[in-house]
Amino acid sequence: MAFDEKTEGFNVVGTRPDRPDGIDKVTGRASYGADASKAGMLHGAILRSPHAHAVIKSINLDKALALKGVKGVVTRADFAEGLTGENWNVLENVMAGEKALYDGHAVAAVAATSQLIARDALKLIEVDYEPIPHVTDVDKAMQPDAPVIREGQASKAVPAGMHPNVVDYHESGHGDVEAGFAEADLVMERTFTTEATHQGYIEPHACLATLGGDGRGELWCCTQGHWNVQKICAALVGIEQSALRVTASEIGGGFGGKTAVFIEPVALALSRKTNRPVKIAMPRADVFKATGPTASTSMDVKIGLKKDGTMTAAWGEFRSQGGAFPGSPFSFTAMCAFAPYALENVKQIGYDVMTNRPKQAAYRAPGSPMAAFAVESLLDEMCNQMGLDPLEVRLKNASKQGTKASFGPTWDRIGLVECLEAAKEHSHYAAPVPEGAGRGISCGFWFNHGGETSVTLAMSEDGTAQLMLGTPDIGGSRASMAMMAAEELGIPYEHVRATVADTATLGYNEVSHGSRVTYASGLATIEAARDTVKKLCARAAAKWGIDEDAVVWRDGCAVPSGPNAGDFDPLPIGQICRKMGATGGPIVGHYEATPEGAGVSFAVHIVDATVDRETGATSVDRYTVIQDAGKAIHPDYVEGQYQGGAAQGIGWALNEEYIYGEDGRLQNAGFLDYRIPVASDLPMIDTVIVEVPNPGHPYGVRGVGETSICPPLAAIANAVSNAAGVRMKDLPMRPSRILDALDG
């Protein structure tokens, strides 16, 4: 695939127009997952296990079914049999089979004429549980005496002799780490832990399903990827993929957590059973107990450093639990750990471990923030001990084009050095650390992703354009896509209407994840627009009776390519489109591909924080995000991603955690006790957009959504540790933990 490198001279790209869905969203008109309804609709509710680990001996539905208004109940028996691989895992998570595997695991579901009746009916379902030993801690789950979640899940990569809860293993690196450590002036090894956190989207999962006896269905849901929902739901309820049409609603936050399915197959099964549309909206407590969260980790990291700041070797072991199923981001944690640095000797090992917790779901740069916390914290401690400037040490060792990455590939054009230079020059870093405060910096890395993408661009007779996208808009992407289409077509941004199409009206699109939308859907939009332009030029060529190659597109008009092509007035897009029916039919451009040139992205965060020595509370006083966007299409929404990632990272670092009791039950399944940052917790979050063009995108775009959550954990931990004078190695740094650390 040939890409141009258009990084300057834009008309629309780089401006900040109003988003097309703005008015709908400030007037309450926008329709989210729970906002749809249908005539005859029933309400669904899901019964969940109160036990962390229990054999389900029997389920008695008689009393629930006898309640007036209850129209149907489903259990595991109402779903497809014989599934394998990830389909089986998802079904097992969506509706328990022989065992309840965690507190909150679904065991049955009811459809009734009202939500109140459905929830009343849940209390009438009698489940006979036999509780069995459980484990929720990653390190304990690896011990020889740990309860076994499920036998036979381990991949072939797992070394012999490990506990059956260890289900996957990763090892990568190069050089000789022992030799590297021998060259160092200081070698330090530390252990770090992070707790599971939830994506915390404010919109709970919600859907509206219709499935008839003919195996045809309709599904409306809030999701980051409706083709993925279609594929998984079809398998779980045993129908053909194309028989299920899935429409993505407006989505009230996802951050990776809405790349999975939880309630959608249940609503479909209830609809099939009752022959009525069924809506399910998850209560918030269920969202905490049974969706998300991210993995918790335990990590050992060792680094060798010379007096001049050169890193001679790095080694890490990263243990990651992802709940009662394989699939924690253990390998990403390992691979991201040392990615910012050019190392001759590096080795990283990762373990994927099962516990009695909910099946982890992707959360913004899955696995990377934890790795950065460990590595960047250790580096900070070593810089302090050796009297080295932490930013200079990072610059000295920074990965650049041509560096062999810690996990194998050789970097193409990357922007870490540019980010570090921008940090060094920033007024924040130049300012002295305020009295009593501590300063922390950290680098962060994320791979970014391309993925299967389809885009269609259809011209209307008045010369405006309809852009059909398949990646749900989770942060303003319809605006950026419309901008790229307008740029190519040479028409005003307002003349492009961007819509997220349903599964029946566009080719397959991978989920909105991996920071892929502005990159991959953007690339596909540009190519679809160029395809459209080619067809517009062909119409002009036919009208003028000249060769198609003799027509070029300029400022929304077809024009002869030069004096030799002929002397014709520019033919505006509106004139070509008005006649399209008579000149060859509708003008539609499209593009389908799996682009693989998503450029990786780096960021550097700077934090000033103070610690109240009496209460242990931390105040984040100043925060600066510096990140490479490749090319910012709509800078407002790039800044928004930077700020949002930083805020989520602040929550992860300071307050957010899944708290499990000895009984294996989640103790804080609500926003009161699981405290995400509120407005009064945060300062303004300053942003610097660095633009080092990605050679894999026509305009140089790199995804920006995820990298922003990679540095904050370490940056804040470094600031807090420097303010408190004691190294914080466990997250979150809640007040009690800080007081304990201060007490020594």
Added chain:
Amino acid sequence: MIQVSTTINGDEHQFVCDPRETLLDVLRDRLGLTGAKEGCGTGDCGACTVEIGGRPVCSCLMLGAEAEGKEITTVEGIADGEDLHPLQVNFIKHAALQCGICTPGILVATKALLEENPNPTETEVRYWLAGNLCRCTGYDKIIRAVMETAAEMRENA
């Protein structure tokens, strides 16, 4: 079931509801006013905020039956026909929303703030909004949009 008469966004409404139904349930499921969102159902997130008698209220913490005789404003009632409220204009202009699910509650809450205090400090805005969770923006652009609106409204007052 209970019969209730109330005024919402200037329009008179009569509805019947179960004694256990919240005002939020009634607005969304019985009256089709889905602008107020349920983010938690426990008064922690503020996505369901409506204005009653000049005060922002979590409609998930109030029963439908309690709406009897009240005057309620929801996000659907903030704009004057086609004319958006200055807060709505500035939220779009300053990109103060990403996913937009918290936006209705935040708009209702900040409208009440500016009616009570036309010249709030940044800290006052932050504390007023401490009961309205936003997970996308880090609040930065929200605070800027509110401060900008307050300044504009003072100028035009």
